[in-house]
Amino acid sequence: MPKSPAPLYEQIRQLIVAALAAGEWRPGDALPSEAALAERFHASAGTVRKAMDELAAAHVVERRQGAGTFVATHTAPRNSYRFLRLVSDDGATGFTRELLHCRRARANAETARALHLRTSEPVIEVRRLLLRRGRAVVLDDLWLPERHFQGLNSEVINAYPGTLYALFEERYRVHMVRAEEKLRAVAARAEAAELLGVSDGAPLLSVERVAYTYGDRPVELRRGLYHTTSDFYLNELN
Structure with missing residues (x-):
């Protein structure tokens, strides 16, 4: 991870958003597990979870019980308006x-x-x-x-x-x-x-x-x- 004055979870949040902006994951796609993201970013699962909590609160991603975390999409009926x-x-x-x-x-x-x-x-x-x-x-x-x-x-x-x-x-x-x-x-x-x-x-x-x-x-x-x-x-x- 690059050195930054921002907390580590915030750095990870920014990196995930950058990956979304680059098209690595499209709206509706499933994201890798928190364990996989922790390995990718060389961080703890708890730190990744906090980053994902921030993204979920901002409706950038959505968690689905028993299915995982997905990129939010306006094509889903519940998100249409x-x-x-x-x-x-x-x-x-x-x-x-x-x-x-x-x-x-x-x-x-x-x-x-x-x-x-x-x-x-x-x-x-x-x-x-x-x-x-x-x-x-x-x-x-x-x-x-x-x-x-x-x-x-x-x-x-x-x-x-x-x-x-x-x-x-x-x-x-x-x-x-x-x-x-x-x-x-x-x-x-x-x-x-x-x-x-x-x-x-x-x-x-x-x-x-x-x-x-x-x-x-x-x-x-x-x-x-x-x-x-x-x-x-x-x-x-x-």
Whole structure:
């Protein structure tokens, strides 16, 4: 192990993340046993276990009783909407999706800053609606660095049966591991009001999200407008 001021378990955590970023293990793959990782990193099993505890707490890996530890994946049904915290009052789950557009654009200053790009660098802009029981509940606008999502277009999105994050993972090898969100209350403007089926000025929840892949690299800026008349935002605090 290289000398570092960081605790040994943190060094091992970083090395595992680097291996994930390099594609040594893909989302959904089983990881080697803690004993095998301890041998690889010349550390104790307890130190490796602590590193894995950190990765599991961050949802980078997931432990399955009796099966081992696996790289977390957005293709698993239980993780399909891991970053979407909108819950229906009546317990309804899942969404249908309506793509409004997917097109190339140039990053403005704000988008470039959020995604660590140069101003005017090519991005892919996606707008879509999420509907529950035919009622629009989320208007999403996304910006993605084009260099990571070459060939992404409306046909690709519409042909894929799963979520966008699952698509990004399977086709573009971009795995979203964490996100930061900013929430505020806003009044619906005319275009959003029409798309969400609310009156002009109706209260909406604005959620701005930056999603990160391995190595804390930002790869998505998303702005969502949530219609919360029959839904609420759930944040679980541990």
